[in-house]
Amino acid sequence: LRFLTGGESHGPSLSAIIEGLPANLPIDLDAINKQLKRRQGGYGRGARQQIESDTVEILSGVRYGRTMGGPITLLVRNRDWENWRERMSITPVENPDPPVTRPRPGHADFAGMLKYHSNDLRTILERSSARNTAALVALGAICRALLDVAGIEVLSHVVAIGGIHAHFSPPIDYHAIAARAEESPVRCADPEAEAQMIAAIDKCMQEGSRDTLGGIFEVVALNCPPGLGSFVHWDRKLDSRLTAAVMSIQAIKGVEIGMGFGVAEVPGSKVHDELFFQQSAGFLRGTNNAGGIEGGMTNGEPVVVRAAMKPLSTLPTPLASVDMQTHQPVKAHFERSDVCAVPAAATIGEAMVALTLADALLEKFGGDSVEEFEHNLHGYLDAIRAR
Numbered sequence: 001l002r003f004l005t006g007g008e009s010h011g012p013s014l015s016a017i018i019e020g021l022p023a024n025l026p027i028d029l030d031a032i033n034k035q036l037k038r039r040q041g042g043y044g045r046g047a048r049q050q051i052e053s054d055t056v057e058i059l060s061g062v063r064y065g066r067t068m069g070g071p072i073t074l075l076v077r078n079r080d081w082e083n084w085r086e087r088m089s090i091t092p093v094e095n096p097d098p099p100v101t102r103p104r105p106g107h108a109d110f111a112g113m114l115k116y117h118s119n120d121l122r123t124i125l126e127r128s129s130a131r132n133t134a135a136l137v138a139l140g141a142i143c144r145a146l147l148d149v150a151g152i153e154v155l156s157h158v159v160a161i162g163g164i165h166a167h168f169s170p171p172i173d174y175h176a177i178a179a180r181a182e183e184s185p186v187r188c189a190d191p192e193a194e195a196q197m198i199a200a201i202d203k204c205m206q207e208g209s210r211d212t213l214g215g216i217f218e219v220v221a222l223n224c225p226p227g228l229g230s231f232v233h234w235d236r237k238l239d240s241r242l243t244a245a246v247m248s249i250q251a252i253k254g255v256e257i258g259m260g261f262g263v264a265e266v267p268g269s270k271v272h273d274e275l276f277f278q279q280s281a282g283f284l285r286g287t288n289n290a291g292g293i294e295g296g297m298t299n300g301e302p303v304v305v306r307a308a309m310k311p312l313s314t315l316p317t318p319l320a321s322v323d324m325q326t327h328q329p330v331k332a333h334f335e336r337s338d339v340c341a342v343p344a345a346a347t348i349g350e351a352m353v354a355l356t357l358a359d360a361l362l363e364k365f366g367g368d369s370v371e372e373f374e375h376n377l378h379g380y381l382d383a384i385r386a387r
């Protein structure tokens, strides 16, 4: 499976091409648009989301609601383009916008200007913007169609914002958590933490204490067959692929699987998930500290990926910077942005996990048609059930 996205935050559109999905996969435009809408939500988003109302257009690869086996081309238009036609003109203009020369600490601005020999950080921020995640979510939604065939569900919820943590008592019911998170403005299933998170975001919107907030989200994939990924090479390990995919989302600074960094704190007897067998249920675990992955492969337990998002670097009260033209000390560039985008990032995390799992499913089961894919999948599942 391979895919590419293109597009700028204030350009005409975002686009994506994905290739390698089997033929005859049902593609539902409403289902893709539903994912795009989830990404646009969340308490703490800025004014841009009132302009955009993302919907996908499919330009190739699908006929009568099913894939044909060729590349699928997707388009999500930027409504804001209307306001940027001149400033983001593809052809030269008579009166170009003055260059933006004050890099925001934490953003791609500074290194990007050096790397791409740019005197105007507009040329950097447009592509580095998290707006591109709309294209990734559309691709993730396409991949969910394959995951559906395999019975895999990908869910998410927010576990922390601005140092306020959600608490859950075992046994963990991921369906109940995800259903509650879906109703929450901050995608948090713990009502007490939710109220505090909203209050913290409100504070960052107030004059005098304006700021941005990061947090932690968790993505869970249920019903993954054991054996996706492999232990044989670094780049075939599913944990390295999942963490790279989630780490690629703008503003993510840490990704962990299962118990994550916690494994370093306690002895092995408190970390590893004991294995049991019951005639009725087959192989069982009492715990899932491994987060569903052992030796770079799924082990049949829920795959649990957690990511830490830094507070957005477009600060309403800008930090110290240097003007790249004059070398004078200045305050960093500020333009309209979000206060907190952790709830949105959780849905983007789902998309990156869906893309990675679709890739791993196709690697293991292959097939040029869904029928062939299903045949191979069920052959394997029957074989491991007989063990």
Ligand code: EPS
Pocket (backbone or CB within 6 Å): 009, 046, 047, 048, 049, 052, 080, 125, 128, 129, 130, 131, 134, 250, 314, 335, 336, 337, 338
């Ligand atoms: C972003 C800055 C803001 C966000 C944007 C990501 O855009 P603008 O400068 O137009 O206000 O709203 O996110 C989106 C547009 C989106 O759809 O998620 C950035 O600098 O990364």
